[in-house]
Amino acid sequence: MTLDQARTLISQRFATAQVEPAVAGGPIVATVPPDQWTPFAQFAKNDLHCRFFSFLSAVDWKEQGLEVVARLDNVDDRIGLMMKTKLGPGVSACPSITPIFRGADWMEREAYDMFGIRFEGHPDLRRILLTDDWVGHPLLKSYAVDTPHPPYR
C-alpha cells in the first residue's frame, strides 16, 4: 500500500474525515469528528495496517476547545498517520482507543492528567504524573501558572 492509496482509502471510508494536503515526507494528517475516533483508529489498524502506536497527546486551542492528537505508523509501508479530533468548546470527553492500542493506556492517562480529558472506555483512568491530590490540570491554558500548591510553594 502506498501513501496515495491510503489517502484515497481514508476519503472513501470516512466521508467526514478532513485529510490535509500531502507534504513530501510527512504523514497523513486526518481530522475526524469525536464519534468517529474509535472506528477510525480501528480502520487504521486493520485496513491501513498502522499497527505501531507512536503517541497520543492533546492541544488546548482556548475557545475552540481541546484537540486530541495521535500518531500511528505502518512501519512496513512507511505510512505515518497523524489522526486528530476536535472535541469542541467546553467538551472534555473523548472515546478511548486503549482497547485498540494497548500503548495508548498511559498516554491517555497523561492527557487526562494534564488536560482533564475523560477518555470513555479507558480501563484505569487516573493521574499518572502528578500527585493524586492535585487540583486542576496544568497544561490547560486556563491554569494559572503560579497556582499555590501546598505544602512546598
Added chain:
Amino acid sequence: MKPPVPEIPVPVWRNFKDLQEWEQLHQERPSGDKHSSAFVSITEGIHNFPGGFVVTTVADSFFNWARKSSVWPVTFGLACCAIEMMATFASRFDVERLGMVPWASPRHSDLMIVSGTVNIKMAPMLKRIYEQMPDPKWAVSMGSCANSGGPFRHGYFVVKGVDRVIPVDVYVPGCPPPPESLLNGLLLLQDQISHFRRTGKRAEPNPKVD
C-alpha cells in the same frame, strides 16, 4: 453532552504519608535539630561554672575540627548538577583530601548535597532521606534549581528552592556550578562547621580587655 465520570481507584501508596502530613511535620526546622536539650543544659552548667568556659571552648574547637575534617556527603544526585558533583568527587578535584567520603547511605553521612531540581513529588523523599541522617547534619543547595527553582521556577511542579523543604547551610550558585564552585561551597561549609556551636556558648568578648 455530559461525560460519564469514571470511577478512579485509590492507589496503593496512599497508605504512606502524603504531602499534607509531611507539611505539618516539617513546616519549620525541628527545635531538637543539632541540639540535645539535656546535653546543652549540662554544657551550659560547665560553661557557667567559674573557669569552665575553658573546658567547653577547647572541647568545642576539638569537636568542630573533628567534624569538619570528616564530612561525609550522601550521594544524592537529582539532576544534571549531579554530574558536576560526581566530577567533584572524582580524582581530579578529589574531595577526599578534605576528608569527604561520598557515602551511599544517609545513616552514615553528615552532609546532603541537593544537586538538582526538586519537584513536589520528590520533596517528601528528600525530606525523608534528610531525616535519616544523624545529627549534626548539614545541607548544601547546589545549583539554581535547588536554590530558587531556577529556570523552572514558574513550573507547576517545581519546589521553589529546597530551603522550603530542609534547612540549608550553604547555597552554591550556578547552572550547573562547576566543580570549583562546589568545592568552594564545601570549603565554606567547613569554615562554617569550624564555628559550629554545640558544647555551650562561646566566651563573650570582654569589652574591658578586647
